[in-house]
Each structure stands twice: as structure tokens, then as C-alpha cells.
Amino acid sequence: MSADDLHLFNEGTAHRIYDKLGAQLCVHEGVAGVSFAAWAPNASQVWVVGDFNGWDGAAHPLRMLGSSGVWERFVPGLGAGVLYKFQICDRSGHSQLKTDPYGQSFEAAPGNAAIVCDTRSYQWGDAEWMQARREGAVSRSSESGAARETLDRPISIYEVHLGSWRRDPSEPDRLLSYRELAPQLADYAVEMGFTHVEIMPIAEHPFDGSWGYQVTGFYAPSQRYGTPEDFAWFVDHLHQRGVGVILDWVPAHFPRDAFALAQFDGTALYEHADPRQGAHMDWGTLIFNYGRNEVRGFLAANALFWLERYHIDGLRVDAVASMLYLDYSRASGEWIPNQYGGRENLEAIAFLKHVNGLIEHYHPGVLRIAEESTSFPGVTRPLAEGGLGFDFKWNMGWMHDTLHYFAKEPVHRKWHHNDLSFGMLYQYSEQFITVFSHDEVVHGKGSLLLKMGAEHIPEKAANLRALYAHMWAWPGKKLLFMGGEFAQSAEWSHNRSLDWHLCQYADHEGVRRLVRDLNQLYRSEPALGTSDLSPEGFQWLACYDTDASVIAYLRKASAAARPSVGGAGGDASAQSRRSCAALIAIVGHFTPVVREHYRVGVPQAGLWREILNTNSAHYGGSGLGNDGARHTEPIPADGHPQSLLLTLPPHTVLFFRCEVGPQ
Template sequence: MHSQNERFFTDFDIYLWKQGSFFRAWEKMGAHPCRMNGRDGVHFAVWAPNAERVCVVGDFNDWREGAHELEPLEDTGIWHGFVPEIGPGVLYKYAVTSRHGGYKVQKADPYGFFCEIRPQTASIVWDLSGHQWNDSQWMRDRGRANSREAPISIYEVHLGSWMRVAEEGNRWLTYRELAPRLAEYVTEMGFTHVELLPITEHPFDGSWGYQTVGYFAPTSRFGTPQDFMAFVDILHQNGIGVILDWVPAHFPTDEHGLGFFDGSHLYEHADPRLGFHNDWKSFIFNFGRNEVINFLISSALFWLDVYHVDGLRVDAVASMLYLDYSRQDGEWIPNKYGGNENLEAIAFLKRFNEVVYREFPDVLTIAEESTAWPMVSRPTYLGGLGFGFKWNMGWMHDTLLYFSKDPIHRKYHHNHLTFSILYAFTENFVLPFSHDEVVHGKGSMPAKMPGDLWQKFANLRLLYGYMFTHPGKKLLFMGNEFGQWSEWNHDAALDWHLLQYESHRGLQAWVRDLNAVIRREAALYELDHDPHGFEWIDCNDSEQSTLVYLRRSKREEDVVVCAFNFTPVPRQPYRLGVPFGGYWKEVLNSDADLYGGSGLGNLGGVEAEPVPFHGRPYSLSITLPPLGAVLFQPAEPPGK
């Protein structure tokens, strides 16, 4: 080991590290090509406070454990040192000998920037410089695109299975191959953001990325760190935001990973009642350790800073909030007040959101939180968790339960649709039909719908029409937009060949037009999180299984009326009250021929009559098509 006369860590670094505020830890921890004492090489730093000895081993020293020993950095628990005459591209691990019972293990770098492709597990020294960003306009303006008052429609994507190259052994596309294809498709379909299932390095394909080992490394399956930078850059240049799935709730038990790192439970709790997930067979982070907080918040900021990412969707927040999450009596330890709240995880989530929004006020944080925990998307100074948005899992479950019913029985389940408005404005909600709804025997979106083939697709168009007009931002998993017939398979591409069939093409066109109308009509997005943006016209017609409501923007006269028929029986004439007289144009109709419908409609629009109805001074007499969604807005009649 080269003797160290120059200091890599400053006294201030050490101070921040100890107090749990070292939130740019990636700049000092891990492997950094640099010049020290007049020589080029790599500085290594790893946290292993219970180690007796730590060595860097790699292809540069034939993996010999004694060749390059690291030195302890004061009383920080960090081991560090400089290895001259090596640089980017070398493979390495940390050979850790524990103080406890002579336990020895070789670990990948927790702060490593790049990894060997699985099943190999070494880290790779990497220089993150070199990419010339061309997204300055997007970065300058993205605050508007990420605003609660913006139209946000998210396309959720698993990069390994969105599209593949069948003629080359069904191989993945690389980051650089994916970027232009995905950007073109997302632009054509009108989505505003993509959300990527975790691209943080993970050993097992079947975990879809949710069993993360490399919290600072984009997976090498699809290319290098610079390739992923290019991917984000190209989407930004096309006006598309990039959200990453991020997993601070748990991590896998693979030997080369974070678990039992230095012969002690370092990143995880020692007691399995706190530190082990039986559902996922994974470790749970110890949120009471400052060094773990440094690690996780640094990871969050790293993606936002180095990779220009526009948001983080935090996975499995409910499992973090509750000590008894998925546990029986006796399998969990109450907090100091005797409750089931995980006080340390709550403090971590609040701090995570505070730091992220302080450093990057124009990004999104989104909680996947499946319970009624209050104020998830409210500021911490009001007692909330501080997230920007929360997935509306209750809406998703109730809606899919309703749509699974044969239409003849739906009148008995009407409240499954109307209940959501009672709490729609308690959080900043995202309405998700995500990957979780099309796996593990739950069936594809068309398979969830009752009826024959025509009715299944009519129901699906109706479902998306209801979703896209309901208060809240939108999220669809890839394949849902064209009615992927089989469940999602992470080992195969989507069934793009289905687009040769009219029903699938029609559904795709419907989603494209829904995206277009919610981007064009402020009434359908501007007040998504404000009760002034929604008004029932009729929520009580359970006998006919219809719903009618009005969406409004900040401009009182800017309205869209949305009417839904959840049965295959056309309702004509169907009268509904409206606030204004004049001509009301039919903006969208899910039963149009273009979408594979039966072609029942309103010939472009309807004149409002001065017939009071639904407590309003005017009303429309319309055709409400079978299993149909129709949207109207006031306009001058054609030719006037």
C-alpha cells in the first residue's frame, strides 16, 4: 500500500459522517480514480467498523488478500487507502476479516459505480465523467412538468422486457438502443414520464431489480454508467421525465452484498424480528444508524445529481412504517411507546424527503404506500412524511374489484366507484395500474374484464376512461396500453404482434387520445389534488350503473363533463345536468369505431336545453353507449 501524505477525507467529511449528514458520500466512499502524491491510482474507502483487517483484492493483484491492505480512518469505522498505477476498468472486491471468530468474506463495494454482469459479482473501478449532457432546457424547465398542477401520465417500464431482439437470441436492448425507441413510443403515446423498475444493480433477474445490491450502480445488463446517462439524456431531449424505482426498505442476503458485511449486522438489524423480511427473504435496513442514513440518502441524491433523474418512487413504504408488517404476534418488537410504528424508519423517510426537496426542489418523490397512514404526501412541518405523491392503492383495488363483476351485478357494488372521492384529496395521489397487477396469477388487464372479447376490450376502454378523468395523476405499466393478453413475463418482450388486431390497436389509440386530452384540457389535471376540481353530477344511479361528474380547472368556466355507462345496455336518451347553455361538443367517446367500439355516439355534440336537471339550470340529452365513456365540453356549435 502506498503511504498517504495527502488527505482524501477532510475533518468536515468525518464530522458529517459521524453525525449522519454525509449525504454526498459517493464522492469519497468507494473507488475513485485520482492522483495522490504525484502518482495516478485509485483511492478506496469502505465502512467496516468490526473488521480486523480489510484488503482490496482484484484482477490487478491476482485477488491476493495481503497485497493491498487498507488503513482505518480515525474512529469512523472507515477503512481506506490508495493503490497506485491502476485505473478505471479494474475488477475489485473488499476482503474483510472480522474481529468476530475469524469470519472472512469478499464483498462487492457498497458504493461501487459499476459491476460485473451477473452471475459475476465483482465491482469495477469506474470514472463517471465523460458524458456531455444535452438536456439543459429540460433541466431548467422540469419543475413545471413535475408540478402537482401539471398533466402527469407515467409509463412504467421494465427495461429487460419492454422490447427484445428476437433474431439475436432474444437478447436485451442496451441503454443506447432503448433510448430512441422508448422516447419515440412514449412521445407518440403522449405519456409525460417513464418510471423504470429498479435499474440499480441486482443479482437475480427474477427480482425485477427489487433485490438491490448496487445502490450506486446502474445494472450492467444494458451497458455502462455513461450509457445510462445517455439514456436519460435522450428522454430528456424528447421532453420525457425519468423516474426511478428506489428500494430503501430491504436488500438481499447474497454473500457479496450488504448483509453481515464485516462479520456483524452492519446495515441490517441483528434481531430478525426487526431485521429480516420473511415475505421477501431479505434484510431490513437499520434506520437507527447514522452510517446507514448516510448510505441511503446519498444513494437517493446520487441518482438525482449524477444521472439527472427526475424522481424517485420509493418501494414498499408500508413495510418500513410498521414494525408488525406481515408479521404474527410474537414476531415483532414494539417501539419504545409500545406501538407498531417504526419510529426510526419514519424519521428516515421524513429526512429523505426534506433533503431531496431541499437539494432538488423540482423533482418528484412518490410513495408506494398501501395503508391509510395519514399525510404521506404532506410536508413534514405539518406532521406529514414529506412525499410529493402517493400511489392510490385503495382506488386501484376497489376499481378492479368493481370491473371484475359481471355488469348485471355491478349495481350492487356501485360504492366501490364512488367511495374513492371521499378521500381523493387527502393525499396527492397517483392512480396506478402497475406491474404488480399483471403477475403472479392475477391475470392481464383484459383477462380481468368480464364478458366476451368485445366486452373485455370495451370494459378496458371504459376503465381507462374512468381512470384518466378521475382526480389524480396516472400510471400504466407497459403492455396495459394495448391490452397485453398474457401476464407480464420478465424474460420475454411484450407481445407487440398483438397490434395487428383491431381490438388491441383500438385500445392503444384510445390511451393515446386520453393522454392527448388530459394534456390539452386543464380541467382534467390542474386541480387533481383540490376538491374544487371535481363535482358530482350524478353518483346515485346504481340501478343503471352510470356515473356522471364534472372536472374543472382554476377557470370556473373551464369544465369537462364525464359520463360513464358500466353496462352493455345503451342508455338513450340519457339526460344529465350541466352548468351552462349552448353547444357541448363530444370530446371523446370510447365506443367510437376508431377504438373498436360499436359506433354509438352523439354526432359530434349536443345542444344544452333549458331543462333543469341534477340541480343544474341546463341539461343534455345524450346517447350513453354500451360499456362506454363519453366526455363533453362547452363550445360554439360547428359553422357558427
């Protein structure tokens, strides 16, 4: 490492420090070997040990590079596949083996040794995908509004835990590899119409039950499913099939495992020493010291590493709320205020802005998504406007309120009607993704299907179909956790496959068919897929009928996205038909009775075609509906001069597209 390298590292601005620290295959003075480097500023001595020297610490001591805290040594004759660790002696003379924080491949627990590898050698075949991503990227300029328009496109995400999505029925205890999973997952995502898959954390972690959220190898795809090259092939394959890959990224905390980051050089190096700042109360883990340059650089470079080496299309940042607040999950006296006496973690906020700025600079077009469960202002506001610079935020409030409503027995829902409407008060305060994630189907919460407020499975399935249709119609990009799309009955378990056999039953297969059709409509109808982020794209038709448990609203395409319906641009009737074609009315009814002759006012006279009915027999319903379409009648309702007279089946959401305006 040069003096410049060390200066940038200590400054926290070495954006590709993963090319220097850790184990690097290289040629030094004409000799091939491996350069080992570790940051351990408070160590008295550091050695590299491994299968190449019999794990003998005396064989290969490292030297300290000035006052940088970095220890380095070149070992000739070594190549890819070598296992190694760092033996670190603290200032008290106590020695311990530590795995490489910058290791890019690891052996399985309990060994946990890093493996020398070259993650730059994979030959990618996704040039067309990457070029399209670059061409679709624009500056996040608030002046032109171009960023908002670019982001306001159909984005429907399938959240997946690789170890439990699907397994070979003949070997249910064996995990499928990256190369086995990729073709199956790509086929399924394409069939179902998802634009992206989001992978729960696959950075190396020793404990299966953490689901990947307690990371010990931040730079390494988990060996559970194959090698780093296998993971690159996984991403490459999905890209060539037209499916984006979003990765869960966990910079909020790390586990206390003695072999990893905790007390790395005998001191609190990556974490805060004071437990009021450094101990995560919820998960028993440690919190990164975001104010330390080298730690901030470690994490920022890690974000860039996944985007550069593995062509990842988006990072969903886990547990952002726990990063933003110094008193997160802490009682009075258990936390230290910031320099102004406040509860905001100013160093973590600066770090998040820094990372989002780097991603925007180096990899425009990559999505930046926050899992943030509070009302912290400006999460998706651009950096230039003082925001955190995320593209999207998970809409946890909408999720909570909507599930609360659907969990009620229908007879009680009229008292909770505001759960369906309250979300519109803040819908456009941020750029939201509407989510039903893994968090909703774990820790005794049950599956989405069994949450529904009904006694029998067919009625629960009808409720779930209505819930999904409302979700896809509501503004916001979409995310659904695996298994939810076919109404898995059991709560999710990380150590077994989803219950795919349920798809042989009408109630479950019907839900799956509906999700597939919802994705198709979302991607093909501009009123649904290109107006999620603008308040002009939504209009209430009726949200007052609490006794009937009915809501109705309109989705409208932006002017630029409205389809042509024929006729010259200056023809008044043609203009009317174009405007009409940009409208979709959604009517939701959430009680078990049939409501005949239900009138809903609409803003446009003409034919409104029923393009989706969750009560269709194709989805497992009774088939009752509106004969495919309804013409408006010149009877005022809901503030409009014309209205539709509808039949509302039980527990059903209906989509009507305006197709023919007045002649």
C-alpha cells in the first residue's frame, strides 16, 4: 500500500479499499503471491496464519505501515484457494485468531477461515442489461424533476430467502446452489411478472437463524450456496432474463462472535466502547462507530463492492431507524445525546448521506431503499435538498394499518374504516414501496393467509385476494415476500422449503394467478405503474361508506404516459378518449354479503370495462361480477355528474378501465 493509499484509508475516502486490504493476489517484483493487509492500530503484533504455514503464527509476521494502523506482508508462491486468518496480539499480550474483515470468500463454520480468491475474473454476459440501466439513470436533480419521473416506473419486487425458497423434494435438507437457484428463480419471476428479486442478506454469516442479518463477512457471498463466482453467475443469469437483483445490506450492526469484528485488535475498533452507544438492545449485537473514518470507509466501500463486483441493481438498507436515533429501543439514561443534546445520531445520518452520494456518483441507476419505520423527515428527499438521498422507503405505516383492518372480522370493520384511508394523508411525503415482507410472517405472527379475519380458508383466501388487489392498486412500488403469492398457510421457516404443493388447491393457486395478473396490469397500465409518486395520480371517489365497508378511488396516468386511442391530436372526441383511457377506478368491498345496485360516481361518462375482479372463478371465487363492463348513467354521485351502477361480490376488489368517452 502506498502512502496515498494509507492517507485515503485513514481519511475514510478510499472508496475501493477492498482492492488493498485483506488478501490480494498480485505480482511483486516479478514474483506471484498474495499481499495480506489488516487494520489493527492497537495491536502489538499481527501475523497471517493459514493452511500454507500450518497455522503457525511465528512463520509470517506482518509489519506496521507507519502510524496508519495497517499491517502488511507479501507472501510469495501463494494463490487462490489458500485458507487464512490473522493472529492478533493486543497490548496486554493476549493473542486471538480473527477472520479477515475484508475477506471475499469464507469456509463454513466452525472454521470460518477466509479464502484467497479473485472476484474480478468472472466474465459477465449482462452488458445489454447494464447498458440499459445506465441509459435509464438520470441525475437526481430536483430542478428538472427527471429523477422522479425515472423512478416512477413499474417496480414489483419478490423478496426471497435463498435457503428456503425452494429445495429438491428428494433432498429436502440440502440447500440448492446459486447455479441451481438462478434458472428456477428467473423462470418464476418472469412468469409472475416481478421486475426484481430482493435477496435477504447473503453476506457471510455463521448462524442460519439470523437469516443473514448478523454478518461476519461483509465482503463475501455466503458459501452455503457456492463460490463468489457462482454468485456472480446467479446475478448474471437473472439479468440476462430481464430480472433485477436487489440485495439486503446490513450496516446497522454486527454480531459479537469472537472470531470476527468484535474487539478486533483487543479494543473496540469497529464498535463504540461505551455500551450506551455500541450495544444494540434488540438483537444483542454491536453498533458500528460511524464517526471513525476507517469504519465509515469500510462500510461505504462495502456498498460499492457489491455494486461493482456483482452488478447488484439496488441496496435495501436494513434497520435504518435504529441508525438514526441514539435512543432507539433505550430507556432514559441508557443513551448519550448528541453534541446538541438531541436524540439524532448525527454521525450515522452523515454516513447514510455519504453512501447514497457515492452510489449516485459511481453507479447511477442503482436503487437505494430504506427500511425506516419512523417519520424521520426527508428519507427520500435528494441530498441537494438536505434529505438522506434514498430513492424509496418501505411504507410500514400502510402495512400496519391495512393488516390491522383485514385481520378484523367483517362485522367489526366498519369501526376501523379509517385504517384504509389514513395512509393517504402521508402517502406523498416520501417515495414509498408498499410492502408485505418477511417481517410480517415470522415470530409467531402467522402467515398472511391466516391473518385474514375469517373462519374458513376459502373466505380467508377471498380476503387475501382483495388485500393484494388493493395493494397493487394503491400508490407505491410493490414488494411481496415469497410464499405470500400463493397464500402459504404456515408461518415462514428459514430451514425448510416453501409449501409449493399447496398450488394444487384452488384457493392457493387462485391467489397465485391473481398476483401474476396484478403484476401484468401494473406493468402494462400507465395509470397504475407510472403515477405512484405523484398526488395527481390518485383521487378518492368514495371513502365514507363505513357501514358497507366499501372504498372507491381513481388511479390516473400522467399526461406523458397516457395512451393514444386514435384520432387526430386536435380532435376533441379523440382527446376525450385519450383522457378516458388514462383512468382506472378501483372499488373495494370487504364484507361477506353481495351488494346489488351499488352506485359509484366517476369523472368520465362512457364505458368502464371490468379488467380485474378478485371474485373471478379463475382466482377461486364464485364468478359474480359486472358482466365485463358497465356504462355510466347520467345520475350524479360522489360529486360527479355520472355514475356506475355495480354489483359488489363479497370480499372483492374490482378494477374498471374507462375505454369509451362520449361520442
